[in-house]
Amino acid sequence: MLGGVRPPIAALVVLLLVVAALTVIGLDGIQAERIPQAVLNGEQQISADTALSVRTAIDVEASTVRRTANAYPATSTSTPATALKALTSARKAVLGSALLDPHTGKLLAAGGKPVPLAGVDVAGTASGHGAIRPRLVTSGGTRQLLYFARVTVPAQQEDANQDQYQAPSRPDRQWLLVVCETLPTLTTYGDGRTAEVLDASGTALATTVRGTASPAAADSGLPATAARAARDSGRDTDGSGSLLGATTGSRRTVAGWAQVASATGPGDADGLGLVVLTSRAVPATTGGADYSRFALEAAGALAGVALLLGLALHFLVQRPLLRLYLSAGRLARGATEGGPAALEELTRPVPVHGFGELARIGRALESLRRQLLGESGPQDFPARRGPGYRALAVAGVVVVACWAMPMIFLLNRADTATAVPAPVLADQQARTEIATNRIRQSLDQSYTDLSDVAAGLPGRSRAAQAEVLQRTLADHKQYRSLYLLDRSGGITLRVGGTPLRTLVHVPGGSGITTVNTSGRIPAIAAYSQVRAVKGKAPAAGVVLFGEIDVKALNSVLPRPKLGSVWVTDRDNRVLAASVGYRAFQSLPDPGLTRLARATQGAPGTAGTATSAVLRTSSGPSVDAAAPLAQSGPTAGLGWHVVTTEPAAALQIPAVQAEQRTMLAGILGLTLGAACLGWLHVVVIRPLRAVAVLVERLAGGDRRTVLHPVNHDEVGSVTRGLELMRQALAERDRAERDRAARSGHAAGPSQSLRQTTLQRQ
Template structure:
């Protein structure tokens, strides 16, 4: 009996303390933490884009070198021209002897090789990461790749070791390109690329923005923080810059380094720094007064409820327990002790079940004394202790329900600061650009494969497609269509397509409208060769594995991300989804449609705070493409981040207020339910049994179920039942009134 009541009081007091601590700790800052976190994530997203750009370029240089069809008669000059002539981003190139560093051929501007140990650089067996070098005062990236040459058979009698040595002969391809400049997203934002010393290598501003270098402390602070975080991680952080009037500069930094172990950008020491001037918050958010009132009200309720249960349940039950034990001793003993125990009336305490048990015990006492016979009790009874438990829950609910549904509710329109909303839109644009680059690269890779198919035999075409499938993991299937739409050649998994069409040109499209997996595909035309039989297929399709697309969508603190088609049906998502399903909220679909511009325009990104079933949500949408192979599809990228995940004072207050109400209501219901199970329900059963016993039922054996106060009362009742049953048997055998005479004699003696 005591543990449920004590637990109820203690737990409610704990909830009151947590309410006080949680709400009193919410304070509005001049620059909300959510804005700082958002700028940090923008820098991290920008660094990821930079890392992806450098990784793709390094992979392209290596793949071009691996695919070069070198022969024993190839010369360095012809090989260099073939390797670099199609690449417009190349500033300078060179072929070197990897063992001696001797220059074999050069093209374009002079490649800055000063300070590079060519022999040591080329001595490893793995891929050679790019280097950051200086040329004419400008920083450039130098990419490396090994070109393997076949053996030159100069002597047919040379031994096997010499043949093996000649087979492994290589050249080292060195390509210099300009350092890619970071893209600045969001009006008024600046993006800087910093080297390890904090020097700005490239700066980009979006709209009217002052470079971050104007705040001279930010670049050095960013590079110091990056050095302290380690070189092989994608560490990031945020900084506060100088204040100008009512605006404060907020900066984010992130390393351009691999997030999953050694990568091409780890040794470059590059850091992305983004900065943006935001208006300082002037609103005062002080919840200490509310916290004190709410916690005090709950503490008072807890103490009053505990006192009510103590005086109405605990003390009456303890007295009843003592009275039942006294009557049991009087029923089982003889002489003066029995009379002393049975002579005192049973006091009736409390109400409900305890009052019923007390009245029935008094009737049993008189029956044991022989003063009365069995007594019938009315079937209609008043409210019992179950009603008391319900009233206790209702009393706590009067405090909890307003906390959950009414108090400190965040205003959907004004709870989220404008800079936080702008951050969500900016990050959505960055995600859109990342997805667009991935799809554009898939189309470019497929176009390269399609360009190598004309004039080849079927076996050669199959080999080309197999190499393309192995080199580009984003494809799940590559296949050629003839003019009727039939598949003439396929490598990889079974195609998912359900639409049979032969489109013109090239681009990105979907080739199914139903099923478990959306089939997004890149396609390119296979040109015919003059004077030769037309190719077996006229269009090359590459179905993109939707898992590869889904893997690039999740980003920290961006929330859920969806790629939708022109009908707002989901094609890819960062969370679990069903193909071609609608967006989870109708407001998200309206937001996606709001990005559509006038006919012939690409549309613009937009953002909004929407009220959902789980609270306010910071949402944004952006058109997928403004140009390129995906421009005419009408696809969108939609993001939704619960405002509860952002450190916004109004939303934090709503969340913690609701949590306090839920905790208070749940714990009180649990403790009172516990009291009902271990005390109230057994009391109801005992009250029914003792009334039957007092009414003359001597056959029902009373078995104690619990080892507590109620169980002790049950055991005492069983002893009284046995005594009354023995007296009834004695009465039937002709010794009527013997127990009563014995008690009277004891009375006279006293």
């Protein structure tokens, strides 16, 4: 049962003491370390982002090699040499290539540098039916990647004049294409940062440095430690972590490692055992705020408030109410029972305790006692009232608020300028640049794929062109629609969904653009000129457009602990985002818009990345912006990538202290107000109603029936008053009957004392 005066008061004291204990636990647990955990987490995420870029590059290259092999129009007369030249002549990244017999491993054709096949079981590699994963091999002391693909060649007929229905069917031939390439180019972001690609033993396969690396960052033991940690986490997972390296002066090396492996299922990079290690030297903090003393002081103050309120409510509400409950029960027994004991109950005056409603009820009960004894008649009470117990509840909320409001709005406020360590801000900018590079690579790949398709359209029939576009749409999931335009901008051939374009124009050259400026879905498209080739039939149009599904672009943006990511056009309108958005809306905060504009450089330049700490309604946030591209098909667009991460999610001590202090204040105020509200509902409000009813009863109202609502002290007082009302009403009715029988007007009411003596 939640009624009664005791539970709300006890809950108020206990819950406020619990909040005081949580305040000590929460704030005392914040440790100001020499290297903040946010810096370690940032380096870990940078290594994971870099590993993702390496993994994506390997997956894209492996898919491209397989797709090229599958699309090769081999005939029964194709030779290995001509097939190898056609398959690899357009690929600049190829160091060497070879066509092998998949059953015997015999070399059928070779191009470029010799392919290091020593130790490769060709027959075993080609025996499966699925895609063949890349292999990591050594050639001339350097590590290289081998990509594999199967090439199907129609079987040759022994006699061209033989009836095809009489000739025995021959199975198609298969060749194994092997392409040798270097490791993907490793790009590093953040001044002074070193990035390395390690093999399973911890040997560095590729190393890049951004700017000038600090001597403190040269820690020879980090690669072996990172490789060992990667092995312990499992070879085919995307595990990552952070490490602390050597200390040089006031700077210490912070490192992050991440495996180049897929997290969403089997991938081409799985099994290579590659690990990305990033590191840089950061200044160690010399000291930090100690929140232990503040936690004890705040908890002590709240404990004092809890005890003060508990004692005040005990002496001003609970004890007077319990005494009133006993007095009402005593009068009810005296009014309903006979004998000297009942008379003795009535002869004892009713003490008036407390103030407000309890005092009013006490005075009314004393009047009823006197009426039951016949010492007085009905008594009117003044309508003017003093402060009641509602004011006491409000005062209790104010007392709790005096502790909570400074906790919420004033104490331990993080300074926007100094709360976020400089390395954390630099890491957000570096991660934004990595995200920008990832988006740029995705758009560049879409453009490259479309250009390859456009180059193969001339010389084909319209049906063959439609088949090529349909196959391209099936192979490249990022496109939602492919179509050819004539010189007037009309669509002459289309596959896929209905185009979203609203800008009808025929651009010159090739690149990436937007084809609408309004609507529910932004339309980003790659386009390429379809060049006329002498001696070949012209294509169905002069420009090939491939509208990119914005969902595919949105899926590239999210990364752990990077926060919200937006891609904006040159007018800072949103084209894609990792969170919910409306097409072409403005950025959600003016500070983000100013930050995006700050990346713009001089006319004709792409600009540079920038970062800042902005104050929002929920606390400081770490924000960064970067131009999308400085070269390539997206360079002239003027697009930006903007990111924002709440500082509270980055384990920054000052921000954690602010958040936990605010949380303690909110909890204290909420629980205190809730308990006092509970007290108001179950005690104070019923008391106000009972006070009005008992004063009416003492004033002569014998008709209003008093119904107890709750089974608690106030309900018991109400039941006692109802018994007294019934006794008084019965006595008044008896007096009226006696007067009616005697024919005289009713005299003074017979007292309950006389009635009791007559019963004896």
